[in-house]
Amino acid sequence: MSTEEKRNNEMENEDQQQPTISRRYFLAGAACLSAATVVSLSPLLNAEEVPSTDEFIQKHYKQLSDEDKKEIFAKLEAGIDKQYGVAATISDTQPIEGVEFAYVLNLGRCIGCRKCVYACMNENNQSRSPQKQYIRVLKMKQGTVNLETSNHDYPEKEASSEDFFYMPVACQQCREPKCIEVCPVKATWKEKDGIVVVDYNWCIGCRYCEAACPYHARRFNFAKPQISAQELNPDMGYLSNRPRYMGVMEKCTFCLHKTRRGEYPACMEVCPTGSRKFGNLRDPESEVRKIIEQERVFVLKQEAGTLPKFYYTFAK
Amino acid sequence: MNKDSSGIISDLAKTILIGNRTYALWMFALIAISLIGLNAFSRQLAHGLYTTGMGDEISWGLYISNFAFLVGMAAAAVMMVIPAYIFKDEEIHKVVIFTELWAIAALIMCLLFITADMGRPDRLWHMLPVIGVFNWPMSMLTWDALVLNGYLFLNLYVCGYVLYKKYKGQKLVTRHYVPIVFLAIAWAPLIHTITAFLFQGLAARPFWHSGLIAPRFLASAFAAGPAFIILVFKLMEYFKCCTIHKDVIAKIRIIVTVSLLINLLLFGSELFTELYSGSEHSIHLSFLLGFHGKSVLAPWIWSAVALNIIAAAILLLPARENPRLLNVACVMIVVGIWVEKGLGFVISGFIPTPLGDFVQYQPTFNELTVCFGILAFGLLIYTALLKIAVPIINGQLCHRKNSN
Numbered sequence: 001m002s003t004e005e006k007r008n009n010e011m012e013n014e015d016q017q018q019p020t021i022s023r024r025y026f027l028a029g030a031a032c033l034s035a036a037t038v039v040s041l042s043p044l045l046n047a048e049e050v051p052s053t054d055e056f057i058q059k060h061y062k063q064l065s066d067e068d069k070k071e072i073f074a075k076l077e078a079g080i081d082k083q084y085g086v087a088a089t090i091s092d093t094q095p096i097e098g099v100e101f102a103y104v105l106n107l108g109r110c111i112g113c114r115k116c117v118y119a120c121m122n123e124n125n126q127s128r129s130p131q132k133q134y135i136r137v138l139k140m141k142q143g144t145v146n147l148e149t150s151n152h153d154y155p156e157k158e159a160s161s162e163d164f165f166y167m168p169v170a171c172q173q174c175r176e177p178k179c180i181e182v183c184p185v186k187a188t189w190k191e192k193d194g195i196v197v198v199d200y201n202w203c204i205g206c207r208y209c210e211a212a213c214p215y216h217a218r219r220f221n222f223a224k225p226q227i228s229a230q231e232l233n234p235d236m237g238y239l240s241n242r243p244r245y246m247g248v249m250e251k252c253t254f255c256l257h258k259t260r261r262g263e264y265p266a267c268m269e270v271c272p273t274g275s276r277k278f279g280n281l282r283d284p285e286s287e288v289r290k291i292i293e294q295e296r297v298f299v300l301k302q303e304a305g306t307l308p309k310f311y312y313t314f315a316k
Numbered sequence: 317m318n319k320d321s322s323g324i325i326s327d328l329a330k331t332i333l334i335g336n337r338t339y340a341l342w343m344f345a346l347i348a349i350s351l352i353g354l355n356a357f358s359r360q361l362a363h364g365l366y367t368t369g370m371g372d373e374i375s376w377g378l379y380i381s382n383f384a385f386l387v388g389m390a391a392a393a394v395m396m397v398i399p400a401y402i403f404k405d406e407e408i409h410k411v412v413i414f415t416e417l418w419a420i421a422a423l424i425m426c427l428l429f430i431t432a433d434m435g436r437p438d439r440l441w442h443m444l445p446v447i448g449v450f451n452w453p454m455s456m457l458t459w460d461a462l463v464l465n466g467y468l469f470l471n472l473y474v475c476g477y478v479l480y481k482k483y484k485g486q487k488l489v490t491r492h493y494v495p496i497v498f499l500a501i502a503w504a505p506l507i508h509t510i511t512a513f514l515f516q517g518l519a520a521r522p523f524w525h526s527g528l529i530a531p532r533f534l535a536s537a538f539a540a541g542p543a544f545i546i547l548v549f550k551l552m553e554y555f556k557c558c559t560i561h562k563d564v565i566a567k568i569r570i571i572v573t574v575s576l577l578i579n580l581l582l583f584g585s586e587l588f589t590e591l592y593s594g595s596e597h598s599i600h601l602s603f604l605l606g607f608h609g610k611s612v613l614a615p616w617i618w619s620a621v622a623l624n625i626i627a628a629a630i631l632l633l634p635a636r637e638n639p640r641l642l643n644v645a646c647v648m649i650v651v652g653i654w655v656e657k658g659l660g661f662v663i664s665g666f667i668p669t670p671l672g673d674f675v676q677y678q679p680t681f682n683e684l685t686v687c688f689g690i691l692a693f694g695l696l697i698y699t700a701l702l703k704i705a706v707p708i709i710n711g712q713l714c715h716r717k718n719s720n
Contacts (some may be wrong), residue, residue: 203436
């Protein structure tokens with residue numbers, strides 16, 4: 001017997017001494033593990049939302065050609081018709097040259113009725129269950145602008161009290177928005193007219209923008225958004241109020257599907273006190289421009305350095 | 317597949333699959349918990365992040381907390397690599413690979429926690445450079461993705477190289493792996509610094525917006541990570557996997573002590589700045605500590621501070637020579653820093669919200685299950701890696717020349 005063979009034999013002996021695993025046990029174990037994995041994954045069968053292949057491979061909004069958009073909009077409209085039985089139109093109105101939108105809110109007049117909150121929701125097709133609102137009205141003590149002592153959930157009957165003032169806050173459409181800087185996939189950006197938008201088909205749902213916003217302006221669809229067919233507003237913008245997906249971010253867009261056509265945003269239209277003014281900042285004759293130039297206005301959290309285009313004033 | 321690689325695979329498979337009763341039970345438990353976690357994650361995928369305790373007010377919860385903690389645990393491996401490769405400590409050099417393997421397991425957990433936190437994990441491909449849109453260098457999250465994956469790759473390379481060469485019975489070629497080790501040494505603090513920058517760069521959250529966050533992250537990581545490694549080494553000795561020289565434990569203990577003291581110093585400095593000035597900026601901290609109305613986090617953060625202080629006391633007193641007390645101190649440090657970083661740092665940054673709303677965060681059962689699933693899966697990977705690495709390093713598992 002050569003040394004080589006001797007070593008071989010020794011090795012084999014060693015093998016026999018070591019505990020081994022039989023093929024049968026191994027296969028049984030592997031089968032059990034696979035079965036258990038499949039069972040673990042079973043809740044996926046009840047998934048509330050499954051993206052189609054087209055949705056899965058859809059490119060970023062800015063990379064879409066006009067034909068791509070046409071096709072996508074048609075599919076979305078067909079999907080809305082199928083789901084809600086509503087004939088919706090999805091528009092993609094582009095920013096108007098020479099227009100930069102700004103908002104002015106007169107805290108001296110606001111009575112905190114929250115009509116803007118609900119008009120916004122009706123216009124923008126936010127989820128009703130769980131309810132998503134873009135505008136939050138803070139009931140503030142007189143003599144302070146301390147947000148920490150403000151009340152966000154005051155009952156309706158506590159509106160228009162003389163002892164308080166009311167400060168509605170929504171997206172401030174900043175000139176230097178931190179939310180768009182932090183987005184890892186550029187799913188949110190500032191349009192030419194200054195409106196910050198979200199591509200609902202590109203957002204990965206990391207919520208970094210929500211953490212970066214100093215105004216608590218962003219809303220995330222933790223659940224599948226629920227809205228009834230009767231409540232659905234059929235006049236939809238692709239970057240604004242079309243139905244949203246589960247797991248994506250959304251926010252106020254100054255009702256861009258309306259305002260880019262020359263209409264006013266829903267919150268302003270509904271305001272019973274005339275506290276809200278909206279217009280083109282670049283037009284020297286516009287109402288907002290005149291107020292900003294002539295009245296004493298301030299922006300919220302100026303120290304955050306985001307340069308909001310949403311101004312507050314305490315006028316009569 | 318050639319004979320050579322099939323030999324390796326069968327060797328590795330046998331090593332992982334065969335073990336004593338304790339090993340089998342441990343692995344079975346980890347697999348079971350991982351699968352329960354996978355089940356909970358499937359439920360989350362099906363019904364959205366609504367299944368968690370997060371909301372628009374507290375939009376990051378336990379997933380990001382665990383992520384921040386585990387990035388530190390991964391980075392902490394460097395505290396063993398530095399003495400091994402820079403100060404040429406032979407005893408630590410013998411066992412350094414076990415800490416590098418821990419970095420791999422910790423990083424895998426980090427990536428899983430990030431995936432679990434995504435609203436649309438199906439769209440993660442949007443983050444791939446070239447195919448998707450990668451917002452680099454503006455978004456800190458893209459930096460984090462780069463450094464975490466880079467660090468994972470570096471550690472996989474070093475561990476893979478060392479283990480493969482030892483398995484084959486070949487000599488390690490210094491220039492083939494030591495430069496990568498040095499790169500990893502520089503890289504490790506980077507992963508935790510950038511993870512800190514992710515938070516501290518946000519002016520919207522005054523609690524995070526402090527230059528002390530990155531140093532605090534590093535100090536706490538270099539306390540918790542090596543404390544965990546001490547426990548692992550002691551367990552490995554207990555199960556007679558290998559002998560760890562007692563100097564190794566003593567040296568790691570010094571690293572833990574110094575890091576823990578620095579961490580306490582930085583925490584104290586932050587506490588003083590915030591509370592002495594009494595500016596509005598301090599509202600997050602005073603709420604967290606329970607000075608500003610009811611806070612469910614207050615008992616947690618106070619226990620964390622107590623755990624850290626008691627552990628520091630044990631490590632500074634002669635009692636540290638008592639192995640049992642050392643174990644207790646290490647457990648206290650790991651738990652204390654987990655609470656401090658997770659609940660005390662990530663979640664309290666959201667309370668109050670930027671509009672001054674005070675909201676409490678209560679994780680759901682499903683969310684906790686996902687967390688435990690990911691932690692179990694990480695430990696499963698680490699155990700399997702150790703099961704292979706230990707016999708290779710001990711020279712019991714090697715390539716059989718005759719089968720060539």
